[in-house]
Amino acid sequence: xxxxxxxxxxxxxxxxxxxxxxxxxxxxxxxxxxxxxxxxxxxxxxxxxxxxxxxxxxxxxxxxxxxxxxxxxxxxxxxxxxxxxxxxxxxxxxxxxxxxxxxxxxxxxxxxxxxxxxxxxxxxxxxxxxxxxxxxxxxxxxxxxxxxxxxxxxxxxx
Numbered sequence: 772x773x774x775x776x777x778x779x780x781x782x783x784x785x786x787x788x789x790x791x792x793x794x795x796x797x798x799x800x801x802x803x804x805x806x807x808x809x810x811x812x813x814x815x816x817x818x819x820x821x822x823x824x825x826x827x828x829x830x831x832x833x834x835x836x837x838x839x840x841x842x843x844x845x846x847x848x849x850x851x852x853x854x855x856x857x858x859x860x861x862x863x864x865x866x867x868x869x870x871x872x873x874x875x876x877x878x879x880x881x882x883x884x885x886x887x888x889x890x891x892x893x894x895x896x897x898x899x900x901x902x903x904x905x906x907x908x909x910x911x912x913x914x915x916x917x918x919x920x921x922x923x924x925x926x927x928x929x
Contacts, residue, residue, distance in 0.1 A: 777888060777892060779810055779888065779891065780891050780892055780894070780895035782811075782812075782894075782895065782898075784898075785811075785813060786812045786813065786839050786840070786891070786894055787812075787813045787814070787815070787837060787838050787839050788807060788812055788813065788814040788815075788838060788839065788840050788841065788842055788887075788890060788891075788894075789814070789815055789816075789817065789829070789832045789837075789838040789840075789841050789842070790803055790804070790807075790814050790815070790816040790817075790841075790842045790843075790844065791816075791817055791818075791819060791825055791828050791829060791832075791841060791842070791843045791844070791845075792816065792817070792818045792819070792843075792844045792845065793818065793819045793820070793821060793822050793824065793825055793844075793845040793846070793847065794822065794845050794846035794847040794874060795846050795847075795874060795877065796844045796845065796846050796877075796878045796883075797877050797878065798880070799844050799870065799877075799878040799879065799880065799882065799883035800816065800844060800883070802880045802883045802884065803842055803844065803883045803884070803886070803887050804816070806883075806884055806887050807887065810891070812891065814842075815838075817832075821847070822845050822847045822848070822853040822871070823853060825843050825845055825853055825856075825857065826853065826856035826857055826859075826860060829841050829843065829857070829860055829865065829867065830860065833860075833865055839866060839894045839897075840865075840866035840867065840868070840890040840891065840893060840894040841865060841866065841867045841868070841890060842867075842868050842869075842883075842886050842887050842890045843857060843867065843868070843869040843870070843871070843886065844869075844870050844871075844878060844883055844886060845869075845870075845871040845872075845878075846871070846872050846873065846874050846876075846877070846878055847873070847874045848873070848874060853871060854869065854871055857869050857871075864897075865893075866890050866891075866893035866894045866897055867889075867890060867893070868885070868886035868887055868888065868889030868890030868891075868893070869886055869889075870882040870883055870885065870886035
């Protein structure tokens with residue numbers, strides 16, 4: 772049984788994505804940019820000199836707080852080490868979609884789109900769960916707050 776592909780998420784608020792690239796990714800970057808443009812997603816691109824710099828670039832960008840998610844497109848040797856580091860970043864809660872291939876096989880449109888979809892769905896999920904506040908923590912049962920001083924009954928509270 773084959774799963775239906777997920778539709779692109781829809782956002783109420785603007786989304787900013789960083790597209791980090793390395794190596795001969797060719798048209799995959801253009802496909803990713805076009806995909807973001809079609810969805811109204813803002814993006815910035817940065818190119819790194821080596822695959823090993825990709826996780827650091829994402830970490831530095833994340834510390835700035837300027838981006839909601841990250842799309843990493845790379846091609847070259849050492850992809851297993853880099854993929855492992857990026858998986859660790861994803862596990863720490865970054866909204867990260869990746870497509871990394873060997874230098875011998877070009878990165879395709881389908882892989883780039885899947886990386887973009889992954890990042891955007893994680894942004895949507897992060898926003899959805901980040902906004903859920905009902906029943907969380909030590910909140911009063913009602914929307915009414917009782918402050919120190921005179922209350923409605925004329926009694927003083929301290």
